[in-house]
Amino acid sequence: EVQLVESGGGLVQPGGSLRLSCAASGFTFSRYGMSWVRQAPGKGLEWVSTISGSSNTTYYADSVKGRFTISRDNSKNTLYLQMNSLRVEDTAVYYCAKYSNGYFPYNCFDPWGQGTLVTVSS
Amino acid sequence: DIQMTQSPASVSASVGDRVTITCRASQYISSWLAWYQQKPGKAPKLLISAASSLQSGVPSRFSGSGSGTDFTLTISSLQPEDFATYYCQQANSFPFTFGGGTKVEIK
Numbered sequence: 001e002v003q004l005v006e007s008g009g010g011l012v013q014p015g016g017s018l019r020l021s022c023a024a025s026g027f028t029f030s031r032y033g034m035s036w037v038r039q040a041p042g043k044g045l046e047w048v049s050t051i052s053g054s055s056n057t058t059y060y061a062d063s064v065k066g067r068f069t070i071s072r073d074n075s076k077n078t079l080y081l082q083m084n085s086l087r088v089e090d091t092a093v094y095y096c097a098k099y100s101n102g103y104f105p106y107n108c109f110d111p112w113g114q115g116t117l118v119t120v121s122s
Numbered sequence: 123d124i125q126m127t128q129s130p131a132s133v134s135a136s137v138g139d140r141v142t143i144t145c146r147a148s149q150y151i152s153s154w155l156a157w158y159q160q161k162p163g164k165a166p167k168l169l170i171s172a173a174s175s176l177q178s179g180v181p182s183r184f185s186g187s188g189s190g191t192d193f194t195l196t197i198s199s200l201q202p203e204d205f206a207t208y209y210c211q212q213a214n215s216f217p218f219t220f221g222g223g224t225k226v227e228i229k
Contacts, residue, residue: 035218045158045166045209047218059216095165100156106213108156110168110177 002026002111004096009116016086016120022079022096022113030054030074033099035109036081038092038118048094049081052104059105064090086120093117124148124212128221134229141197143224145210150190154214157186157195160223161206169208170195200226 008020020036036048049070050059058070069082079096094116097109125148135141145155153173158166168177170186173193183198197204205228210221 044223045211045220047211047220050216050218061217100168100171106154106215108168108171108211108213109158109166110171112165112167114165 004113006116020081029077040092126221132225143195145193151214
């Protein structure tokens with residue numbers, strides 16, 4: 001069974017940093033693109049970033065470009081999101097999501113992790 | 123960026139009703155469209171990929187159609203477990219974008 005488990009969320013002040021992790025199991029991690037998608041409280045879904053299986057290619061939403069960095073460690077089956085210069089508007093539940101199949105770069109997400117809440121507030 | 127417009131924003135329906143949700147892309151996306159179901163406090167779940175491909179384990183009362191810019195998700199006979207929020211997502215180009223969501227509520 002494919003499992004994705006996020007961790008690393010919490011309360012941080014504006015301007016601060018946080019690193020999210022997503023531990024993957026149940027599939028050959030290195031063969032799939034992975035993404036982060038966020039959801040602000042009571043709002044819809046917003047794609048944040050995507051990384052290829054080999055880490056060669058990354059994509060970012062304009063809203064996080066230059067502040068967030070996606071990475072992965074295929075030896076540890078773990079996806080990361082380094083978030084710097086955090087803003088109040090970055091407050092959201094952050095989900096990691098596996099690409100539904102091995103095709104890259106265009107794809108949909110299946111499955112998703114349970115999410116981790118990031119709150120940016122003073 | 124490709125804008126995804128979902129309608130309606132909410133729909134009130136009864137068990138057994140047929141429910142149709144539409145999603146319109148601001149530009150051509152071929153069949154690069156997915157549909158997700160999200161229940162309160164839970165992660166989204168993929169229902170349909172490539173506009174009309176039903177995911178394994180998803181009940182056959184769910185179906186998707188369309189291509190180009192106009193897409194539809196249909197629930198043929200609404201069941202109690204289907205009350206949730208539904209999102210479309212375009213996977214044609216970056217940045218990937220989602221529709222605003224359609225909340226299916228109990229009438």
